[in-house]
Amino acid sequence: MDVSRIRAITLDLDDTLWPIWPTITRAEDALQGWLSEHAPATAALSAAPGTLRELRNQMNTTRPDLAHDMSGLRRESIRLLLQRAGDDPALAEPAFEVFFAERHRVELFDDALPALEWLSSRYPVVAVSNGNADVHRVGIGAHFRASLNAHGFGAAKPDPGIFHAAAQAAGVAASQVLHIGDDAHLDGVGALNAGMQLAWVNREGHAWEHAPLAPHITVSELLALCRALG
CATH class of the missing domain: 3.40.50.1000 (HAD superfamily/HAD-like)
Known part of the structure; x- marks a missing residue:
C-alpha cells in the first residue's frame, strides 16, 4: 500500500x-410481526417453507428493471405476497417501511x-x-x-x-x-x-x-x- x-x-x-445478515433477519422478523397483525393471511403464506425464495426468483425474472433496486425488490415482493394471499396490496408501503426502519438499526x-x-x-x-x-x-x-x-x-x-x-x-x-x-x-x-x-x-x-x-x-x-x- x-x-x-x-x-x-x-x-x-x-x-x-x-454484519448484514443479523440485521436482515431482525428486519424480516419485524415485518412478519407486522403482517401477523395487519395481514394475517399474508403472514401465514410468507411463513410457508420456500415461499420467499420462490417469490424472489420470480421477481428477479419478471422485474429486471429492479435488478439494482433492493428497496424496490423488497417492496414489490411484499406487494406480490399480499396479492397472492388476498390481502390489500396497498399494505406493501407501510409493511416495507417497517422492514426498512429495522434494516437501519444496525x-x-x-x-x-x-x-x-x-x-x-x-x-x-x-x-x-x-x-x-x-x-x-x-x-x-x-x-x-x-x-x-x-x-x-x-x-x-x-x-x-x-x-x-x-x-x-x-x-x-x-x-x-x-x-x-x-x-x-x-x-x-x-x-x-x-x-x-x-x-x-x-x-x-x-x-x-x-x-x-x-x-x-x-x-x-x-x-x-x-x-x-x-
Missing part, C-alpha cells in the same frame, strides 16, 4: 461496518465507528454500496462526503463505473483512492479494475481467489488499517 498516493477513501457498508462492528472517525478526520470518505442502507438513517452520515449505491448510479459493484463515480464525488482521481471493503469480488476486483488501491477487510480469514489481482493490504479489522495508514 502506497500511503503517499492516498487522497480519499471509498468504503463499503454491509459486512464492512456492520449493530456496528466494535472497530467501525472509531475507524470511521479516524478516517473521516483525515480523508474525504465516500460510501459505495450495492445495498439500500442510508448512512444518515444509520446515524453515521456526518462522516461521509457522499454516498453512492447501485440503484442511484445504475450499475453495481464490481462495475468500475461506480468506483470512478465515487472518486469523482471525492474530488480525486481513482488512482488516489483507497477502497475499503469485505467482498473480494465486488469490492476487491471492482476497485482494482477501477485503478484504486484496495484494503481488503477479511474478518473471517477467507482465501483470496482472484490472482493475479491482489489487495494492497489485508486486515482483519479496521483499526489495523488505521494504524497502517499512520
Whole structure:
C-alpha cells in the first residue's frame, strides 16, 4: 500500500461496518410481526417453507428493471405476497417501511465507528454500496462526503463505473483512492479494475481467489488499517 498516493477513501457498508445478515433477519422478523397483525393471511403464506425464495426468483425474472433496486425488490415482493394471499396490496408501503426502519438499526462492528472517525478526520470518505442502507438513517452520515449505491448510479459493484463515480464525488482521481471493503469480488476486483488501491477487510480469514489481482493490504479489522495508514 502506497500511503503517499492516498487522497480519499471509498468504503463499503454491509459486512464492512456492520454484519448484514443479523440485521436482515431482525428486519424480516419485524415485518412478519407486522403482517401477523395487519395481514394475517399474508403472514401465514410468507411463513410457508420456500415461499420467499420462490417469490424472489420470480421477481428477479419478471422485474429486471429492479435488478439494482433492493428497496424496490423488497417492496414489490411484499406487494406480490399480499396479492397472492388476498390481502390489500396497498399494505406493501407501510409493511416495507417497517422492514426498512429495522434494516437501519444496525449493530456496528466494535472497530467501525472509531475507524470511521479516524478516517473521516483525515480523508474525504465516500460510501459505495450495492445495498439500500442510508448512512444518515444509520446515524453515521456526518462522516461521509457522499454516498453512492447501485440503484442511484445504475450499475453495481464490481462495475468500475461506480468506483470512478465515487472518486469523482471525492474530488480525486481513482488512482488516489483507497477502497475499503469485505467482498473480494465486488469490492476487491471492482476497485482494482477501477485503478484504486484496495484494503481488503477479511474478518473471517477467507482465501483470496482472484490472482493475479491482489489487495494492497489485508486486515482483519479496521483499526489495523488505521494504524497502517499512520
